[in-house]
Amino acid sequence: MRDLKEIREEINEIDEKLIELFKRRMECAKDVGNYKKANNIPILNQDRENEILDDVLVRGGEYGYAAQLLFSNIMELSRALQHNIVGSGKEMKELIENSSPNIPYNKNTKVACQGIAGANNHEATLKIFPDCEPQFCKSFKDVFMAIENGEADYGVLPVENSTAGSVSDVYDLILKHRFYIIKSLDLPIHYYLASIPQANLEDIEEVWSHPQALAQCSDKITANNYKTLQSANTAVAARDVANSKRINLAAVCNGSAVKEYGLKVLAENYENRSDNTTRFIVISKKLYIPENAEKISLCFGLPHVTGTLYSVLCRFSSLGLNLTKIESRTMANKPFEYLFYLDFTGNVKNDEVTKLLCALSTELPEFSFLGNYEEDFA
Amino acid sequence: MRDLKEIREEINEIDEKLIELFKRRMECAKDVGNYKKANNIPILNQDRENEILDDVLVRGGEYGYAAQLLFSNIMELSRALQHNIVGSGKEMKELIENSSPNIPYNKNTKVACQGIAGANNHEATLKIFPDCEPQFCKSFKDVFMAIENGEADYGVLPVENSTAGSVSDVYDLILKHRFYIIKSLDLPIHYYLASIPQANLEDIEEVWSHPQALAQCSDKITANNYKTLQSANTAVAARDVANSKRINLAAVCNGSAVKEYGLKVLAENYENRSDNTTRFIVISKKLYIPENAEKISLCFGLPHVTGTLYSVLCRFSSLGLNLTKIESRTMANKPFEYLFYLDFTGNVKNDEVTKLLCALSTELPEFSFLGNYEEDFA
Known part of the structure; x- marks a missing residue:
C-alpha cells in the first residue's frame, strides 16, 4: 500500500495538468462562441453533446458515469461562455x-390584500405600506384581478409558512398575470388567546381558529384540554367569537384581530415555537428593481x-x-x-x-x- | 478565426487527455480510501479540500470559479468512492x-386518517385499505399519536396539492416520530356541486367549501356569480349545507361527502382543471420496503x-x-x-x-x- 503523502503528490501532479487542459478547453469554447456568432449558428448542439457523452461513457470504463457527469458540467460551462459571447437573451x-x-408610494397608493381586517395579510400590508388604506379581496385571485384592472397598484400576499395558501398557488398567479415581485417581508407571527371582554381564562372550554393556527398552538390547547373548532381563517375566528357573546369561547388570532373585534387578551405568545414567521411578497404589474x-x-x-x-x-x-x-x-x-x-x-x-x-x-x-x-x- | 472543425479537433484531443487524467485521479482516490480504511482515518479532510480549491482558483485564472466547481465535483466523486471502500453508514x-x-394487512388492521367521513383523506384511505374501518383523527398530529400509542397500525396523510396542510408539516411529524413512508397513492380529486335534495341548480345563490377547493372551482363559481363562504374543509361544507335545509346553498365537495351527507349532485367535475390530483402517503412505525x-x-x-x-x-x-x-x-x-x-x-x-x-x-x-x-x- 502506498503512503498518503505519495498518493497526494500524484494527485497534485494530475490536478495541475487537469487545470491546464480545462483552461485550454474553455479557450476553445470561446473560439466556438465567436464562430457561432459570426455564422449565426445556435449555441446548443444536442447531437454533438450526446456524441461526446457517449464517447466519454465508453472511455471512462468503471468511472464512465462519473466521467459523463464531469463532461456534462464542462459543456454546461462552455455553453455559458458562448451565450455571453453571442449576447443571448x-x-x-x-x-x-x-x-x-424607485417603487412609487404615497397615501393614495392602493394596496390589495386577501382576507378581512385583522388577518395576518392585513398586518403585513400595514408594515410595508404604513399609510395605505388596504383593499380587502376575497381570494388571492381577486388580488391579482384588482391589479390587472388598475383598481390596485400593488398586492401583498403570503408565500411561505402561511395558513392562507401555498407558494405555488401564488407563483402560478404571478406567472399567469406576468406580474413581478418587488419586495418581501418576513413577519413574525404571534398568536393570542382572546375572548369577549366578559370572559376570564378559567371560563374557556373551546377554542376557534384556522386548522394550521390550532396546530401551531397545539401544546397549550392540549395541556388545557380545550375543545377546538376550525374556522376559515384566524380573523374570522376572532370575529365569530366576538359575535357569539359566549364566555366559554376563545379565538386563536393575531394582535390586529384582537383590536379589530374588541376582544380581551387571555394569553400572549400562544404558539408552540417562538420563531414562527411568515414570508409576504409585494406584487406589481410594472417591474421595479431597487x-x-x-x-x-x-x-x-x-x-x-x-x-x-x-x-x-x-x-x-x-x-x-x-x-x-x-x-x-x-x-x-x-x-x-x-x-x-x-x-x-x-x-x-x-x-x-x-x-x-x-x-x-x-x-x-x-x-x-x-x-x-x-x-x-x- | 479558426474553423469549427479545427476547434473541435483540438477539443477532442483535450477531452481524451482529460478522461485519462480523471481515471488516474479516481484510482488515486481508491488508494486514499484503502489507506484511510487501514489507518482508521475519516474520509472528509476539509482542510485538504479547501487547500486544493484555493489553489485551483488561482491557477484557473479567468476560469477560476468554473475550475473550482469542476474540482469540487471531482472531490465529491472521490469521497463517494472512498466511503464505499471504508464501508460507511x-x-x-x-x-x-x-x-x-410485506406490509401486513387484514380487515382488523387499524388505519388512522385526519378529518371526518367523506373527506378526501377518507376516500384515499379506502382506496389503499379497502376493507378497513378508518379511525378519524382531529389533526395530523393525532394521526401520529394514534400510531405512536399503538391505537393504529398505519396512517394515511395528504402530502401534495391538498387542502389540508403542507408537505413540510407532515414530513416534520414523520421525522419527529421516526416513522417511515411505506406507500404512496396519487388520487384524482373531482369536485361536485351538491345541495339538499329539495334544491335545483337554478335555486343556488351561495357556495360553501374550503378556500382552496373554491379556488380550484373558481371558473364555474365566477361564471355563475355565486357568493362564496369558506369552510374548514370540503366535508364540513357538505355537512353544514345538509344541516342548513336551505335550497339556495350548495357545497363544493367530493363524491364520498355527497353520499355521506345525503346531498343531491347538481354538477360533476366542477374543478377548473381535470388533472387535479392529490398525493397521499401511508406511514408506519416499522419500516417495510416492498x-x-x-x-x-x-x-x-x-x-x-x-x-x-x-x-x-x-x-x-x-x-x-x-x-x-x-x-x-x-x-x-x-x-x-x-x-x-x-x-x-x-x-x-x-x-x-x-x-x-x-x-x-x-x-x-x-x-x-x-x-x-x-x-x-x-
Missing part, C-alpha cells in the same frame, strides 16, 4: 434595463431527465451564487415534466448575474424572471 | 437489511454555503438517479440553515443506491431515510 436584458429603481435588491426569484420548466436540475445549478454554483430556496412541482400535460421555483441572492447590477439570466432565458423552457427585490425583516 | 445498512418486504419499491424519500440539512446542494446532487446524478421532487426550507436556530426534502427513483436492492444512502447518512447533518416504497395511481 436580448429581451431579458431590455426588461432589466427598462425597470425603475438599488439594494438582494434576492432574485425565477421559475422554469425542466424535462424529466437525470441530471438536468443538476446542470442548471452548475451555472449558479460556478458564479458563487447562493440558492436560498428551491421547490419542484410536477406538471401534467406539458412539454416539460417539472416546474422549479428558485430564489438566489444577487443583484442584476452585477454583470455576471444579468448574463446568467439572459443565457437561462434562452435555454430553459417556460423561463420567467419573477423579480429582483429587497428583503425586509419585521 | 453501517446503521443505515442494517436498517435496510432488517426491513420487511420488492417493487420505486421511490426513495430523504431529508437532510445543509449549511448556507454556495454549492452545497449542487455537490449533493452530484452524487445522485453520477449514478443516473432521477430526482422527482425537491423542496428546501429555512431552519431557524439550527447548526445548518436549510432542510431539504428529496424524492428520487430507485430501490435499495440496487447495491449502488444502498451505498449512496450509507455514504450520505455519514456525511450529511440531520440525514433521515424516510422510506422506499411503491407508488400507486388511482
Whole structure:
C-alpha cells in the first residue's frame, strides 16, 4: 500500500495538468462562441453533446458515469461562455434595463390584500405600506384581478409558512398575470388567546381558529384540554367569537384581530415555537428593481431527465451564487415534466448575474424572471 | 478565426487527455480510501479540500470559479468512492437489511386518517385499505399519536396539492416520530356541486367549501356569480349545507361527502382543471420496503454555503438517479440553515443506491431515510 503523502503528490501532479487542459478547453469554447456568432449558428448542439457523452461513457470504463457527469458540467460551462459571447437573451436584458429603481408610494397608493381586517395579510400590508388604506379581496385571485384592472397598484400576499395558501398557488398567479415581485417581508407571527371582554381564562372550554393556527398552538390547547373548532381563517375566528357573546369561547388570532373585534387578551405568545414567521411578497404589474435588491426569484420548466436540475445549478454554483430556496412541482400535460421555483441572492447590477439570466432565458423552457427585490425583516 | 472543425479537433484531443487524467485521479482516490480504511482515518479532510480549491482558483485564472466547481465535483466523486471502500453508514445498512418486504394487512388492521367521513383523506384511505374501518383523527398530529400509542397500525396523510396542510408539516411529524413512508397513492380529486335534495341548480345563490377547493372551482363559481363562504374543509361544507335545509346553498365537495351527507349532485367535475390530483402517503412505525419499491424519500440539512446542494446532487446524478421532487426550507436556530426534502427513483436492492444512502447518512447533518416504497395511481 502506498503512503498518503505519495498518493497526494500524484494527485497534485494530475490536478495541475487537469487545470491546464480545462483552461485550454474553455479557450476553445470561446473560439466556438465567436464562430457561432459570426455564422449565426445556435449555441446548443444536442447531437454533438450526446456524441461526446457517449464517447466519454465508453472511455471512462468503471468511472464512465462519473466521467459523463464531469463532461456534462464542462459543456454546461462552455455553453455559458458562448451565450455571453453571442449576447443571448436580448429581451431579458431590455426588461432589466427598462425597470425603475424607485417603487412609487404615497397615501393614495392602493394596496390589495386577501382576507378581512385583522388577518395576518392585513398586518403585513400595514408594515410595508404604513399609510395605505388596504383593499380587502376575497381570494388571492381577486388580488391579482384588482391589479390587472388598475383598481390596485400593488398586492401583498403570503408565500411561505402561511395558513392562507401555498407558494405555488401564488407563483402560478404571478406567472399567469406576468406580474413581478418587488419586495418581501418576513413577519413574525404571534398568536393570542382572546375572548369577549366578559370572559376570564378559567371560563374557556373551546377554542376557534384556522386548522394550521390550532396546530401551531397545539401544546397549550392540549395541556388545557380545550375543545377546538376550525374556522376559515384566524380573523374570522376572532370575529365569530366576538359575535357569539359566549364566555366559554376563545379565538386563536393575531394582535390586529384582537383590536379589530374588541376582544380581551387571555394569553400572549400562544404558539408552540417562538420563531414562527411568515414570508409576504409585494406584487406589481410594472417591474421595479431597487438599488439594494438582494434576492432574485425565477421559475422554469425542466424535462424529466437525470441530471438536468443538476446542470442548471452548475451555472449558479460556478458564479458563487447562493440558492436560498428551491421547490419542484410536477406538471401534467406539458412539454416539460417539472416546474422549479428558485430564489438566489444577487443583484442584476452585477454583470455576471444579468448574463446568467439572459443565457437561462434562452435555454430553459417556460423561463420567467419573477423579480429582483429587497428583503425586509419585521 | 479558426474553423469549427479545427476547434473541435483540438477539443477532442483535450477531452481524451482529460478522461485519462480523471481515471488516474479516481484510482488515486481508491488508494486514499484503502489507506484511510487501514489507518482508521475519516474520509472528509476539509482542510485538504479547501487547500486544493484555493489553489485551483488561482491557477484557473479567468476560469477560476468554473475550475473550482469542476474540482469540487471531482472531490465529491472521490469521497463517494472512498466511503464505499471504508464501508460507511453501517446503521443505515442494517436498517435496510432488517426491513420487511410485506406490509401486513387484514380487515382488523387499524388505519388512522385526519378529518371526518367523506373527506378526501377518507376516500384515499379506502382506496389503499379497502376493507378497513378508518379511525378519524382531529389533526395530523393525532394521526401520529394514534400510531405512536399503538391505537393504529398505519396512517394515511395528504402530502401534495391538498387542502389540508403542507408537505413540510407532515414530513416534520414523520421525522419527529421516526416513522417511515411505506406507500404512496396519487388520487384524482373531482369536485361536485351538491345541495339538499329539495334544491335545483337554478335555486343556488351561495357556495360553501374550503378556500382552496373554491379556488380550484373558481371558473364555474365566477361564471355563475355565486357568493362564496369558506369552510374548514370540503366535508364540513357538505355537512353544514345538509344541516342548513336551505335550497339556495350548495357545497363544493367530493363524491364520498355527497353520499355521506345525503346531498343531491347538481354538477360533476366542477374543478377548473381535470388533472387535479392529490398525493397521499401511508406511514408506519416499522419500516417495510416492498420488492417493487420505486421511490426513495430523504431529508437532510445543509449549511448556507454556495454549492452545497449542487455537490449533493452530484452524487445522485453520477449514478443516473432521477430526482422527482425537491423542496428546501429555512431552519431557524439550527447548526445548518436549510432542510431539504428529496424524492428520487430507485430501490435499495440496487447495491449502488444502498451505498449512496450509507455514504450520505455519514456525511450529511440531520440525514433521515424516510422510506422506499411503491407508488400507486388511482
